Amino acid sequence: MKWDKLDEEPCSLSRTVAVVGDRWTLLILRESFLRVRRFEAFQSSLQITRHLLSERLKKLVRFGILRRVPYSEAPKRYEYILTQKGLDLYPIIMAMVHWGDTHMGDERGRPLLHEHKTCGKQFDPVMVCSECGEPLHAKQVHVHAGPGQRELAG
Amino acid sequence: MKWDKLDEEPCSLSRTVAVVGDRWTLLILRESFLRVRRFEAFQSSLQITRHLLSERLKKLVRFGILRRVPYSEAPKRYEYILTQKGLDLYPIIMAMVHWGDTHMGDERGRPLLHEHKTCGKQFDPVMVCSECGEPLHAKQVHVHAGPGQRELAG
DNA sequence: TTTGACAGTTCTATTTTAGAACTATAGCCT
DNA sequence: AGGCTATAGTTCTAAAATAGAACTGTCAAA
Numbered sequence: 373m374k375w376d377k378l379d380e381e382p383c384s385l386s387r388t389v390a391v392v393g394d395r396w397t398l399l400i401l402r403e404s405f406l407r408v409r410r411f412e413a414f415q416s417s418l419q420i421t422r423h424l425l426s427e428r429l430k431k432l433v434r435f436g437i438l439r440r441v442p443y444s445e446a447p448k449r450y451e452y453i454l455t456q457k458g459l460d461l462y463p464i465i466m467a468m469v470h471w472g473d474t475h476m477g478d479e480r481g482r483p484l485l486h487e488h489k490t491c492g493k494q495f496d497p498v499m500v501c502s503e504c505g506e507p508l509h510a511k512q513v514h515v516h517a518g519p520g521q522r523e524l525a526g
Numbered sequence: 527m528k529w530d531k532l533d534e535e536p537c538s539l540s541r542t543v544a545v546v547g548d549r550w551t552l553l554i555l556r557e558s559f560l561r562v563r564r565f566e567a568f569q570s571s572l573q574i575t576r577h578l579l580s581e582r583l584k585k586l587v588r589f590g591i592l593r594r595v596p597y598s599e600a601p602k603r604y605e606y607i608l609t610q611k612g613l614d615l616y617p618i619i620m621a622m623v624h625w626g627d628t629h630m631g632d633e634r635g636r637p638l639l640h641e642h643k644t645c646g647k648q649f650d651p652v653m654v655c656s657e658c659g660e661p662l663h664a665k666q667v668h669v670h671a672g673p674g675q676r677e678l679a680g
Numbered sequence: 681t682t683t684g685a686c687a688g689t690t691c692t693a694t695t696t697t698a699g700a701a702c703t704a705t706a707g708c709c710t
Numbered sequence: 711a712g713g714c715t716a717t718a719g720t721t722c723t724a725a726a727a728t729a730g731a732a733c734t735g736t737c738a739a740a
Contacts, residue, residue, distance in 0.1 A: 373549075373573060373574070373697090373698080375549060378549070379630060380632075382634075382637045383556075383626075383637050383638075384622070384623045384624075384625075384626025384627045384630065384631070384636065384637055384638070385552065385553070385556050385619065385622050385623050385626060386553065386626075387626040387630035388622040388623070388625050388626040388630065389549055389552050389553065389622070390630075391630070392622075393547075393548070393549045393552055394547070394548065394549065395527075395529060395532070395543055395547040395548065396728095398539065398543050398547055399539070399540065399543065402537075402539050405664055406669065410686080410687085411686070411687050411688070412685080412686060412687075415687095419527060420527070421728075421729055421730065421731090422687085422688070422689080422730095422731095423688090423689075423690080423691095423728085423729085423730090424727090424728065424729080425688090426687085426688060426689075436629075444686090444737095446736080446737065446738095447685095447686075447687085447735085447736040447737045447738090448687095448736085449686065449687070449736095450687080454664075457629050459663070459664050459665075460625060460628065460629065461625060462653075462662065462663065462664040463621040463624070463625070463651075463653040463662070464618065464621040464622055464625060465539065466621075466653060466662065467617040467618040467620075467621045467653070468538075468539050468542040468543070468546075468618055469538045469539050469542070470538075470617070471538075471542050471614060471615060471617070471618060472537075472538025472539060472540075472541040472542040473538045474614065475590075475611050475614065476533060476538065476541035476542065476544075476545070477538070477674070478534075478674065480536070480673055480674035481672055481673030481674040482538065482672035482673065482674050483536045483537050483538055483671075483672055483674040483675045483676075484537075484538070484669050484670070484671065484672050484675065485669070485670055485671070485672040486667050486668070486669055487667065487668040487669075487670065488655045488657060488658065488660075488662070488666060488667060489666045489667065489668055490655070490658060490660055490666050491655060491657050491658035491660070493655075493657040493658070494657075495655045495656045495657045495658075496656040497617075497653050497654070497655070497656070497662055498653070498654050498655075498656045499616075499617040499620060499621065499651050499652070499653050499654075500651070500652050500653075500654050501642045501644070501645060501647075501649045501651070501652075502649045502650040502651070502652045503642060503645050503647040503648075503649045504642065504644060504645035504647070504649075505659075506642075506644055506645070508616065508617070508620065508642070508651055509613070509616065510559055510608075510613050510616040511613075512642060512643045512644050513640050513641065513642060513643065514640070514641040514643055515560065515638050515639070515640055515641075516638070516639055516641065517637075517638065517639070518635055518636035518637055518638050518639040519634055519635030519636065520631070520632065520634035520635040520636050520637040521637045521638065522637075527728090527729080550697095564717080564718085565717070565718050565719070566716085566717060566718075569718095575697075575698055575699065575700090576699095576700095576718085576719070576720080577697085577698085577699090577719090577720075577721080577722095578696095578697065578698080579719095580718085580719060580720075598706095598717090600705080600706065600707090601704085601705040601706045601707085601716095601717075601718085602705080602706095602718095603705095603717060603718070604718080681740100682739105682740085683738100683739085683740080684737105684738090684739085684740100685736105685737090685738085685739105686735105686736090686737095687734100687735090687736095688733105688734085688735090689732105689733075689734070689735100690731105690732085690733070690734090691730100691731090691732080691733090692729100692730095692731095693728100693729085693730090694727105694728080694729075694730100695726100695727080695728070695729085696725100696726080696727070696728080697724100697725080697726070697727080698723100698724085698725075698726085699722100699723095699724090699725100700721105700722085700723095701720105701721085701722080702719105702720075702721070702722090703718100703719085703720070703721090704717100704718090704719085704720095705716100705717090705718095706715100706716090706717095707714105707715085707716085708713105708714085708715080708716105709712105709713090709714080709715100710711100710712090710713090710714105
């Protein structure tokens with residue numbers, strides 16, 4: 373598989389995997405959502421090698437998920453801030469956190485709790501249907517080809 | 527980073543990444559949700575190498591996401607079916623598909639459309655707060671340490 | 681003028697993945 | 711019986727990605 377062309381596949385999952393489908397990228401994004409913005413901060417909190425961090429940040433900027441914003445003129449220094457496209461990854465991150473909470477927990481309980489400022493309560497993320505508002509389950513969903521389909525899956 | 531210990535990190539995202547955080551695993555799961563079950567079917571629809579497919583399937587079985595179920599006694603043959611733990615990954619997959627639809631689309635339109643059997647309509651997945659039902663946005667969420675936290679993130 | 685902070689880049693050894701061929705079991709056909 | 715086919719893997723080597731550590735360049739502060 374030529375991973376550098378995965379973002380051109382006629383499959384929205386593949387295209388998303390092309391961007392966030394490696395181990396470090398998701399962890400970097402987690403840090404971004406926790407307000408980490410600077411190279412050194414990412415590096416020390418993740419223990420990622422500097423080389424790979426540099427590469428991943430470039431890739432995220434290239435895909436328009438992070439913006440490289442100067443915060444010091446001399447010496448020129450930059451920080452990495454989520455764009456709207458990046459902020460829109462939030463449901464993915466939250467879905468993963470919730471699955472981890474549910475299925476990969478240990479006896480110590482959840483590492484993080486989430487509070488919804490809007491209602492003031494501690495919550496879990498729930499995925500619902502945009503039309504009827506009911507929670508979604510795989511078996512209640514029927515898939516059919518859209519206009520961008522090239523071939524039918526197996 | 528020792529990726530084989532990522533599932534013991536005090537972070538639910540890391541634990542989830544330990545399971546689904548590589549490029550092939552998510553594509554394999556997509557096929558599973560599309561009802562693909564057999565080795566040959568995964569292999570031919572994904573063009574993954576047989577070696578890696580074998581490894582990934584084993585890993586998914588080990589983590590309890592797929593079950594290896596015999597469908598022929600002689601010769602012994604097995605197929606791979608999502609467990610409840612696996613089915614619970616659906617929101618992650620759907621969140622990724624939706625992000626891809628929104629941000630990585632091309633002029634041809636969506637590759638797949640989703641119909642909610644319950645209400646009969648074509649829908650998008652929306653992530654909402656379990657407590658108030660409002661759609662979630664990163665900036666409206668406050669994070670604080672839970673009982674399983676070991677150290678504060680940067 | 682030296683030290684330290686920050687944001688990277690460069691280098692080599694190790695690990696992972698790709699790509700192809702090979703193995704094993706059993707049914708089916710002649 | 712002998713050979714062909716289907717399915718589900720395993721094994722092998724070359725190529726690519728990652729880890730780990732050291733190095734570079736810029737500027738501020740002491």
